[in-house]
Amino acid sequence: MSNSNPSLVYSFASSSSLELPVSVKINTLEGLHEPLRHSTLLRQPELRYRGSNQSPHSELYVTAQLWADSKPLTVAVQTPYKVFKHARRWDEWLTLPIDYSTIPLSAQLAITVWDLSPVGSDEWSSHAIPFGGTTIPLYDRDNTLQKGRQRCRLHLDRVADGLSETTTPYQLRQDRRTRANSHGGVITHRYEQDSEMGRLEALVKKHEMNEIPENKWLDHLVFRQIEKLQRSSFKQARNFQSPDSDEKDKGGEKDLFYLYIEFPRFDHPVVFTDHEYPAPPIAGVGSGSLPSHKPPVEVSVGPGIDSGDAGDPAIGRMVRIYDPEVGTRDNPPESKHRRLVRSHRTGLLDRDLRPNAKIRDELNMIMSYGPTQELNAEEKDLVWKFRHHLTRDKRALTKFVKSVSWTDANESKQAVQILPRWTEIDVDDALELLGSTFDNPAVRAYAVDRLRKSDDEDLLVYLLQLVQALKFEPLAQPTEDGSEPQDSSLASFLVSRAANNFVLGNYLHWYLMVECDDRSPEQEQEHRRLFAKVEYEFMTQLMKHPQGQATRKILLRQGELVAVLSKLSKDIRNSREDRIRKVETLKKFLADPKNDMVQIDPPLPLPLDPTVSVVGCYPEDSSVFKSSLLPLYINFKTSDGRQYPILFKTGDDLRQDQLVIQIITLMDRLLQKENLDLKLSPYRILATATVAGAVQFVPSMTLSNVVTRHRSILAYLRANNPDDRAPLGVRPLAMDTYVKSCAGYCVITYILGVGDRHLDNLLLAPTGHFFHADFGYILGRDPKPFAPLMKLPREMVDGMGGAQHQYYQQFLQHCFTAYTTLRKSANLILNLFALMSEANIPDIRIEPDKAVLKIQERFHLELTEEEAIRHFDALIQDSVNAFMPVVIDRLHGLVQNWRA
Incomplete structure (x- = not known):
C-alpha cells in the first residue's frame, strides 16, 4: 500500500x-x-x-x-x-x-x-x-x-x-454440489441453477460498483432472467419430494x-494487514539454536477451530515470537555467585558453624515468615550456610527446602541426606511440602512419613486437601526394564490408610469419584486418569483385607442409592407439575416397596455420614423444597431408631460448600484444643458428583422468619427455652450456646470472606445454635454492593440483650479469643487452601494464585495480638452500625416476598 x-x-x-x-x-x-x-x-x-x-x-x-x-x-x-x-x-x-x-x-x-x-x-x-x-x-x-x-x-x-x-x-x-444424482437429475439440475444464480449475482455486484459499463436494454434482460431463475428455484424446492x-x-x-x-x-479494496514483529535482536538465532530444558509447549485448540497448517498441523495459524529467555533456567551470574558462596569444599566446616547474636536474630526473622513469603538470595544463602544448626528447629525445614537449588546435583544430594536428621516437623509444614512448589520426591516422601504419625481422625480433617495434592505428585516415569512405575508415596499412603478405616475409605472413595466425574475444561484428562487409577488401587487393596469384600459391597450399594436419588431429583425438577404434585410423586416413589427405600436391608451406612446406618425412610415426612433447584427432603430411619433428615439436590456444585464446612470443622477442632468450645456444630455436606450432593438437614429457622413470626430473636429464644429466673427470661444454656455460636461464625465467616449474607441464610435452631448456610460466595466475593466484611446485623445483637448487656460483652470476648487463637494456626489454614489451588472450586478458580493471599490478608499476621484485637473490635462496630446492609436486607426481603 x-x-x-x-x-x-x-x-x-x-x-x-x-x-x-x-x-x-x-x-x-x-x-x-x-x-x-x-x-x-x-x-x-x-x-x-x-x-x-x-x-x-x-x-x-x-x-x-x-x-x-x-x-x-x-x-x-x-x-x-x-x-x-x-x-x-x-x-x-x-x-x-x-x-x-x-x-x-x-x-x-x-x-x-x-x-x-x-x-x-x-x-x-x-x-x-x-x-x-x-x-x-x-x-x-x-x-x-x-x-x-x-x-x-x-x-x-x-x-x-x-x-x-x-x-x-x-x-x-463443492462436495454437495457434485453428489450423485439419485432422483432423475432433479438435484443436479437445481445445483446447476444455483451456480448460474451465483454467477449472475456476482455480475450484478460488479454492475453496482460501476465495474461493468451500463447498458439499459441488456441490463433489463439480465434482471428479468435473475427473477425467472429465483421463481424456478423456489418452485422446484417446494415441489421436490424425497424418494x-x-x-x-x-x-x-x-x-x-x-x-x-x-x-x-x-x-x-481493503486488504487484511496485521502487526509485524521485528526480527530478534540476537544474531544467529534459529530453530534449535538454544538447548531447551523444558518440554515443548502443548497447544490445544478448541472445538471447531481450524488447525490446518502445512508446517505444523497441531498449531495452525500461530505467530511464533522468539523469546531469548526460553530454555534457560538460571541467571549465569547468580549461578556462579551461588556456587562460590555454597562451595562444597567447605561442606564439612558447615557442620560446626554457629550463628552469632545478630545472625541468630536474622534467622529467627526468616523462621517467622509465612508459607507465602518468598526468600531472597541472601536469605537462602544464610539458611543454607547454617543448615546443620537449624536441624533442631522444626520451623526451619520448609525454609531450608526453599533455599536448596534442586537443579544442582551435589547440592540436591546433600539436602536429601540431611532430611532424616531434622527434628520432627508439624503437620502444617508437612502439608506445605506437599504443595505445587515442591516436586522433589524425597521431600514429598518425607512429608508423607510425617503424616503417617497422624491418627485417622486428624487425617480425615485434611483428606479433602490430600486428594487434591495428588495432582502435584511428580508423574512416574517408566522404568528401564519396562516394568510398571511405582505409585507416588502419597497415593500409596492414602490407599493403605483408607483400606484399614471404613470412615476414611468412605470419604476417599467419594472424593475420588467426584474428581473422576469432573469433565470440565478445568480438569485435565491426566488428572482424571490419575484419580481413576488411585480408585482402582483402593478397590484392589480392599480385596486384600478380611472385611474388604463387605466394604466394597457397601460402597457399591451407596452408589446405587445415590444414583436412584439423583434420577429421582432430576425427574421431579424437570417435571412441569406444581409443587404439591411433585411432593406426592416423591412420597409415592419412596413408599413403593419395589424401590427399596421404605426398608433398607441390610442397614446401609450413609455416604454423607458413614457412622450412621440407615434401615429405611419415612415417606410421609418427605417433601420438596421451594428453592429454584427443588431439593428433596428425605427423613431416614437409623439403625438405633433415630431420625436423620437430609436434603438431596441436583443441578448445583456443592464442592465449594463442602470445602467451607470442612474448614469450619477444622477451626472448631483448633478452638477446642484451646478449651474454647463455641458450639459451632457444623452440619455435613458431601458432593456425590459435580452437580449433585447431599446436605444434612438441621431443624432451624431463618432469621428473617424468626423476626417475622416472633418479632425478635430474643422472643424466639424465650419461646423455646423459657426460664423466668434467668436474665432476659432465657435458659442460660441456650443463651450461652447462642452467644458462643454467634461469635464463632462471625470470626470464621470473616476469615473465609463469606459473601452474600442476608437474613435468609442465617439460621437459628431452637436450642440456640446459630449457623450460616449457602456458601456460594467466599474469599471476599459478594454480589451486593457495599457489603460489610462481617455480617452482624442489629437483630443478632438485640438477641443478646443489646450492646450494653453482659451477654454482648461475653460475645466480644469470645470473638477476640477465637480470632487470636486461629491466627496462631494461620499457616495450617493457608497451606490447606494452597493445596486447593487447582481444585475446580468456583471462587478459587477465578484467581487461584491469589486465593491464599486473600485468606492471609484477613489474618493480619503483621499485627501484634493487641493490635489484632483492636482491629477486630473496629470490624464489629462497623458491622453493627453499617447502614447499607440494612437497606440490602430490606430489599432482599421484598424480593423474596414478591417471588413467593
Whole structure:
C-alpha cells in the first residue's frame, strides 16, 4: 500500500487503518416453506404455533454476531421487530461494537433469523426459535474485505455457529454440489441453477460498483432472467419430494431460503494487514539454536477451530515470537555467585558453624515468615550456610527446602541426606511440602512419613486437601526394564490408610469419584486418569483385607442409592407439575416397596455420614423444597431408631460448600484444643458428583422468619427455652450456646470472606445454635454492593440483650479469643487452601494464585495480638452500625416476598 513516491495513486487500503465499526445491512429473506404434513404435526404439535408455519410473511427478526477462531468477539446485535405485508424485507443496518482495524483475518459473521412461538420448544426455553442460520467470512480467499450484496444460504432450524469449520456456511460446498444424482437429475439440475444464480449475482455486484459499463436494454434482460431463475428455484424446492422419507433432513433441499445482506462499499479494496514483529535482536538465532530444558509447549485448540497448517498441523495459524529467555533456567551470574558462596569444599566446616547474636536474630526473622513469603538470595544463602544448626528447629525445614537449588546435583544430594536428621516437623509444614512448589520426591516422601504419625481422625480433617495434592505428585516415569512405575508415596499412603478405616475409605472413595466425574475444561484428562487409577488401587487393596469384600459391597450399594436419588431429583425438577404434585410423586416413589427405600436391608451406612446406618425412610415426612433447584427432603430411619433428615439436590456444585464446612470443622477442632468450645456444630455436606450432593438437614429457622413470626430473636429464644429466673427470661444454656455460636461464625465467616449474607441464610435452631448456610460466595466475593466484611446485623445483637448487656460483652470476648487463637494456626489454614489451588472450586478458580493471599490478608499476621484485637473490635462496630446492609436486607426481603 505504501510507496516512497507520493505521486503514485494507491490501489488498495489496509485493514489496520480502517477505524470504522463493522456493519452489515439485512435486506430480504427469499424462499418458500413446504406445507407441513399431518404426520409431522401429530408428532410435533408445537409446530402449528410457529409464526412461519402460519403465514408466509410472519414476523421474524435477525441477530448478527462476530466470531473468530470459534470464539465470539462481540455481543449479538439484532434488527427491530417489524410487521411484513408482502415480503420479508428489513433494509436495516446493524453496527457491531468492534472496528475493522481490530478484527482478525479469521473473522466471520454468524447471522441467525429467529422465528416466534408462544409455546417455545423443548430445546429453546424462550419464545424465540431459530428459523435458520448462516455464517459468512468477512474476508475472502484473497484476504480482501467482502463488500456489496451477498446471498447467504440459510440452514433451516439451526443457529449460526460461527465456528472455523462451520456447519452453517453461506455457500454450498463443492462436495454437495457434485453428489450423485439419485432422483432423475432433479438435484443436479437445481445445483446447476444455483451456480448460474451465483454467477449472475456476482455480475450484478460488479454492475453496482460501476465495474461493468451500463447498458439499459441488456441490463433489463439480465434482471428479468435473475427473477425467472429465483421463481424456478423456489418452485422446484417446494415441489421436490424425497424418494427415501418424508422428513425434511432426508429429502435433499426441499425448503430453500436465501438471506440477502449487504456489506459497506469502499473506494478501494481493503486488504487484511496485521502487526509485524521485528526480527530478534540476537544474531544467529534459529530453530534449535538454544538447548531447551523444558518440554515443548502443548497447544490445544478448541472445538471447531481450524488447525490446518502445512508446517505444523497441531498449531495452525500461530505467530511464533522468539523469546531469548526460553530454555534457560538460571541467571549465569547468580549461578556462579551461588556456587562460590555454597562451595562444597567447605561442606564439612558447615557442620560446626554457629550463628552469632545478630545472625541468630536474622534467622529467627526468616523462621517467622509465612508459607507465602518468598526468600531472597541472601536469605537462602544464610539458611543454607547454617543448615546443620537449624536441624533442631522444626520451623526451619520448609525454609531450608526453599533455599536448596534442586537443579544442582551435589547440592540436591546433600539436602536429601540431611532430611532424616531434622527434628520432627508439624503437620502444617508437612502439608506445605506437599504443595505445587515442591516436586522433589524425597521431600514429598518425607512429608508423607510425617503424616503417617497422624491418627485417622486428624487425617480425615485434611483428606479433602490430600486428594487434591495428588495432582502435584511428580508423574512416574517408566522404568528401564519396562516394568510398571511405582505409585507416588502419597497415593500409596492414602490407599493403605483408607483400606484399614471404613470412615476414611468412605470419604476417599467419594472424593475420588467426584474428581473422576469432573469433565470440565478445568480438569485435565491426566488428572482424571490419575484419580481413576488411585480408585482402582483402593478397590484392589480392599480385596486384600478380611472385611474388604463387605466394604466394597457397601460402597457399591451407596452408589446405587445415590444414583436412584439423583434420577429421582432430576425427574421431579424437570417435571412441569406444581409443587404439591411433585411432593406426592416423591412420597409415592419412596413408599413403593419395589424401590427399596421404605426398608433398607441390610442397614446401609450413609455416604454423607458413614457412622450412621440407615434401615429405611419415612415417606410421609418427605417433601420438596421451594428453592429454584427443588431439593428433596428425605427423613431416614437409623439403625438405633433415630431420625436423620437430609436434603438431596441436583443441578448445583456443592464442592465449594463442602470445602467451607470442612474448614469450619477444622477451626472448631483448633478452638477446642484451646478449651474454647463455641458450639459451632457444623452440619455435613458431601458432593456425590459435580452437580449433585447431599446436605444434612438441621431443624432451624431463618432469621428473617424468626423476626417475622416472633418479632425478635430474643422472643424466639424465650419461646423455646423459657426460664423466668434467668436474665432476659432465657435458659442460660441456650443463651450461652447462642452467644458462643454467634461469635464463632462471625470470626470464621470473616476469615473465609463469606459473601452474600442476608437474613435468609442465617439460621437459628431452637436450642440456640446459630449457623450460616449457602456458601456460594467466599474469599471476599459478594454480589451486593457495599457489603460489610462481617455480617452482624442489629437483630443478632438485640438477641443478646443489646450492646450494653453482659451477654454482648461475653460475645466480644469470645470473638477476640477465637480470632487470636486461629491466627496462631494461620499457616495450617493457608497451606490447606494452597493445596486447593487447582481444585475446580468456583471462587478459587477465578484467581487461584491469589486465593491464599486473600485468606492471609484477613489474618493480619503483621499485627501484634493487641493490635489484632483492636482491629477486630473496629470490624464489629462497623458491622453493627453499617447502614447499607440494612437497606440490602430490606430489599432482599421484598424480593423474596414478591417471588413467593
